[in-house]
Amino acid sequence: MTGTLVTRRTANGATALHGGRRWRPSPYAVFGGLFWLVMSLAFWRVPMCCDFGQHAAVVERLKDDLLHPAHPMADLPGDGSPYYSPYAVAQGLFAQLSELAGREVVKLSGPVNLLVLLTGIGRFVRVLTPRPWAPVLALAAMVLLWGTRMAWWSGYLGLMSMTGNLGYPSTFAIGLAFWAWAWAGALAREGRRGLWPYAGLGALCGLILLVHPISSVAAVIGVAAFAAPTVGVRRAAGGRWAAGGRWAAGGRWAAGTRWAVAARWAVTALTAVVVASAWPYYSVFSLVGDESVDWIHRQLYTGMPQRFWLALLGLPALWLRFRRDRGDPLVLMFVLDCLVVAYGWVSGHYTYGRILGLTLVPLQFALAVELAAPRTWGWRRGALAGAAALGAGVGFFQLQAGAVVPRALDPVGFDQPPRWPGYDWAVGHMRHGDVVLTNGYRPTRSVPGYGANLVAPAWPDASLDERVRARRLDAVRAYLDPGSTRAERAAIVRAYDVRWLLLSPDQKVPPEAVVVDWSRGTGEVLARVNGREQGRK
Structure with missing residues (x-):
């Protein structure tokens, strides 16, 4: 997909004789495209359930009155509802123009959100490594390496959970988060002096904050993980990001421009705040400290080992990155995510547990990058690859297979997504x-x-x-x-x-x-x- 979906090679024969080149799809274009098709169909076959009705109701209210929508579920004013985000307003406008029902718009949003997610993953992995198979491995790890107990929640991107939440704002926001991380990684790698790229990244972060506030916490952590190693130092000429995720030789950062670099990243933060503050439908900053939904999210902290243990297969790869570079962005991202999740438990603000799904990303992607790197395969890396393959198999057959294997074609009896009755x-x-x-x-x-x-x-x-x-x-x-x-x-x-x-x-x-x-x-x-x-x- 953009930046990763297509690779170019010199052609043989007549095309080469005329100095031309031909294009062929990258591995990620092929497997990502197949995944998009299969998951879109899997999402469409699951009837409305869980939070789907809430999001369809939001579209219905915006369809009725785009500027002053009512409360999503009751005959009451809806002023200040955080459900009326830019994403939802775009859905409402589309519903007005197309005259489709809110349920139909949310269903159609699933493939669109998935496309944003897949392209974001491709861009982000390319910041970490140029290896063509790395995005494919990262996608596989992200959807399979979870655990052996159901983790069904908005923002959780296992195969089974995706059949229910692809059409939700959280999926769109997470897709944008991957794009933001890729953008931040590119800025950190290139060390640009202009302010506009940093302001553009800030606008994207502000949009994520408005679309899904809790996912924006993880998104901002990822941006900070790329920005932190650059603050106080400046890259010398010739630097590039190495395949292993560290600055290559000749790419170190030289001291002397601490305030200049910090000021550029400050522009990112300031722009994000301005964009989020300018949204007229609700004040996102009024949600800070809101405890009204903490009781709902307490269950996120139950059964965590069973829900997430397969992702721990990425710990050795993350440790290798830490040994190579103490400021590795994936390592910083994982540590900061864990601190936020721990804060949610200790403080009782269990809503912060919603970022648990994205807390697994550094583990899953570090494993993918390590396995895709062109190094000599010793017994340690062979054992890591074997463990990853076994873990993916366990995750698929134990929990995730029913997401993509219909009951009619199921020879085993896999667990299936919920099938709620219609009304x-x-x-x-x-x-x-x-x-x-x-x-x-x-x-x-x-x-x-x-x-x-x-x-x-x-x-x-x-x-x-x-x-x-x-x-x-x-x-x-x-x-x-x-x-x-x-x-x-x-x-x-x-x-x-x-x-x-x-x-x-x-x-x-x-x-x-x-x-x-x-x-x-x-x-x-x-x-x-x-x-x-x-x-x-």
């Missing part, structure tokens, strides 16, 4: 924007993606005071309480303009409600409680 049968009876009262785990996460609203949003959001959301959750519980009176239920219906109930099979339909439909697959019941039934608009 077209229920939402087809509603008008766009109708309010639904439900406390089911799946409908609260899926129904808003069809354009309906909930009484109580499933997730915290900076645009809605948590005390208000808590009162709404209490109202839902009170309505569904078997001991509630008809008058109490009627008051809740009036207060929140409830039109529909979506009940699980074990929940009793109130006497005043009218059953309209039910799901043949799950047994869930749709009942009308306010107003006449009208077809969906």
